[in-house]
Amino acid sequence: MEPAPCLWLLLLSLLRVSAGTSQSPPPEPCELDDEDIRCACNFSGPQPDWSSALQCTAAVEVEIRAGGRSLEPLLKRVDPEADPRGYADLVRGLRVRRLALGAARVPAPLLLGALRVLAYSRLRELTLADLEVTGTPPPPPPPASGLGIFTLRLRNVSWAAGGAGLAQLQQWLQPSLLKVLSIAQAHSLAFACKRIRSFPALTTLDLSDNPGLGERGLVGALCPHKFPALQDLALRNAGMETPSGVCAALAKAGVPPHSLDLSHNSLRAIASAGDLQCVWPGALNSLNLSFSGLEQVPQGLPAKLNVLDLSYNRLNRAPRLDELPKVGNLSLEGNPFLLPEAPRPQENAMNSEAGMAPACARSHLAVGMSGTLAVLQGVRGFA
C-alpha cells in the first residue's frame, strides 16, 4: 500500500472510532470530479462514512464540511503539538492547492496543529467557514515555518479569543506572503490591532457581509500600518452610511486604497456636516456605489475617478455634470431615469444579487475541519 492512502486509512479509522460505526452506510459523502480537480465532502449525515474522504487525496481543490460536529473528542486521540516533520514528504506530495474546511466546532490546538502540518503542503488558498474555534492555542511555530498561503478567507468563524482570533491565526501563517484576506460574517471585527503583525504583501482586504461593522467599526478593523500595501478594499453590505463617512474612516485609519467597493450598502446621499471636509486618498481611482438605494448622486465624492459605478440605484433623473466627479468610466445602468417604463427595476436586481451572494460563497470551497486534517494530525503515532 502507498504511504499516503495508508495514512489516510489510519486517520479515518481513527475518526470512525470516535464517530461510531454504522451498519448501513448512507450515500457517499465525498464526490471527486472526473478530472480529479475538485473533491467535496459533506459529512452531515448521522453516521457518515469518513473513509469516503480517501478519494480527495487526488484533488487540487478540496472542500470538507463536518456537518456541525464537535471535533473536541479528537483532541484526546491526537497530539497537535507533535513534530510534523516526520510526514512532511507525504504532505508535500498532496496535490491540494485550495482547501475549504467548515461546519464544525474545533479546538484551537487541533485547527492550528492542522495548519502546521499543512505548512508542508503546497496549499495556496485556505477558507474556513462556519467554524467555532474553542480553547487556547498552543505556542506558535517560528514564522518561517508558517503556512505559505496567498489567500485566506474566513466566513462565520468565531474564536474563543474573540477579536484576537486573527492575531492568533496570523502566527501560523507566513504573513509576508498573504495577498488576499477576506473576513465575512465576523463575530468580532475589533481585531486587537496591537497584537497583529503587519501584512506587507496584502493588496486585497474584503470585509464584505459584515452588516454590523459600520463606519465606526471600520476604523477599528483597518488596523493602522498593518496593511501598508492595500489597494483594493471591499465593504459590500458592511453597514456603511455615506461615502464621506467612509472617507473619514479611511483618513483616520491612514488607509489609502486604489479601489473601494461600497456596493450593497444602504447609502444616504446627504453627508453629515462634519464629513464634507474629508479629503479622499489621492490613489483612489475606482469607486463602486451600485445597489445602494441612492436617489441622488451623493455629496462629498472624490473630485476625479477612473471608474464610478452608480448602477442599480434609484436615480430618477440623469445626474448633472456638476454633481459628478470627473470620471473616465461611469456606469448608470439600472436606474429608473433610464427605464421609464419599468418603475422599480433596482429592487429585482438587488434581490437577486442579495440572494446570490451567500449561495456562491457556500459553493466555493466551504470549509470543514474534519477527516483530512484531523487524520494528518493523528498519524504521528503511526508514521
Ligand SMILES: *[C@@H]1O[C@H](CO)[C@@H](O)[C@H](O)[C@H]1NC(C)=O
Ligand atoms: C449536506 O448534506 C445535508 C443532508 O445530508 C444537506 O442538508 C446540506 O445542504 C448539505 N450541505 C452542503 C453544503 O451541500
Ligand SMILES: *[C@@H]1O[C@H](CO)[C@@H](O)[C@H](O)[C@H]1NC(C)=O
Ligand atoms: C455560523 O457557524 C455556526 C457554527 O459555528 C453555525 O451553527 C451557524 O449556523 C452559522 N451561521 C450561518 C449564518 O451560516
Ligand SMILES: *[C@@H]1O[C@H](CO)[C@@H](O)[C@H](O)[C@H]1NC(C)=O
Ligand atoms: C460594483 O459592484 C457590483 C455589485 O457588487 C458588481 O456587480 C459590479 O461589477 C461592480 N462594478 C465594478 C465597476 O467593479
Ligand SMILES: *[C@@H]1O[C@H](CO)[C@@H](O)[C@H](O)[C@H]1NC(C)=O
Ligand atoms: C469601463 O468599465 C467596464 C466595466 O468595468 C469595462 O468593461 C470597460 O472596458 C471600461 N471602459 C474604459 C474606457 O475603461
